[in-house]
Amino acid sequence: xxxxxxxxxxxxxxxxxxxxxxxxxxxxxxxxxxxxxxxxxxxxxxxxxxxxxxxxxxxxxxxxxxxxxxxxxxxxxxxxxxxxxxxxxxxxxxxxxxxxxxxxxxxxxxxxxxxxxxxxxxxxxxxxxxxxxxxxxxxxxxxxxxxxxxxxxxxxxxxxxxxxx
Numbered sequence: 001x002x003x004x005x006x007x008x009x010x011x012x013x014x015x016x017x018x019x020x021x022x023x024x025x026x027x028x029x030x031x032x033x034x035x036x037x038x039x040x041x042x043x044x045x046x047x048x049x050x051x052x053x054x055x056x057x058x059x060x061x062x063x064x065x066x067x068x069x070x071x072x073x074x075x076x077x078x079x080x081x082x083x084x085x086x087x088x089x090x091x092x093x094x095x096x097x098x099x100x101x102x103x104x105x106x107x108x109x110x111x112x113x114x115x116x117x118x119x120x121x122x123x124x125x126x127x128x129x130x131x132x133x134x135x136x137x138x139x140x141x142x143x144x145x146x147x148x149x150x151x152x153x154x155x156x157x158x159x160x161x162x163x164x165x
Contacts, residue, residue: 006114007070012050014124016111017076018058020104021091025056030087031146037082045075050121051128054146055135060128062115072112080106130163140164 019026027034031054041047050062065072084105093104102108115121129152132144141149141163152158 005073005112007072008114009070010065010067011070012062012064012115012121013072014113014115014128015061015063015072015076016058017061017080018107018110020107022057026087026105027054027059028056028146030083033086034079034083037079037086040082041075041078045069045071045078047072047075049148051125051152052148053128053131053144055131055137060131062121062124062128076110129158133163138164 034054042049046066048064050064052061052063053059063072063075084103087105089103091104093102113124115124129141129147129149132138132147133141138144140161141147142153142160143164149158149162153160153162
């Protein structure tokens with residue numbers, strides 16, 4: 001199947017990236033490994049994090065790429081690879097993945113949406129920050145530790161009690 005992706009140099013994009021096994025909680029269990037992978041990629045292929053939330057089995061992000069750069073796929077590939085390499089090889093791996101020399105940690109693809117305007121931007125940034133509440137992980141958005149929400153509160157973008165009190 002051919003996926004149509006929009007590659008807009010310097011664009012802002014919303015992403016959803018999932019673990020293969022949606023019953024796992026590897027992302028929060030190994031949050032430091034994930035943060036290290038993101039930090040490394042950010043240093044070598046810069047991007048700006050507008051919003052990010054890490055849930056046990058998936059994550060959402062709104063990212064902006066530098067002017068003239070549209071390679072978000074390469075960035076996600078590298079984040080996934082670096083995270084995977086830090087984990088023990090004890091996951092179930094299908095024959096198809098073995099034949100492609102793949103691990104069984106991530107879903108092969110990711111969901112991408114190109115942000116089209118300011119309204120779309122805020123819709124997706126709010127969605128990212130609201131997600132732990134949506135999934136019933138917390139009763140207040142501020143209580144989820146793996147979110148850029150805390151940085152957004154510190155910058156004055158949100159009040160501490162946004163969506164929760």
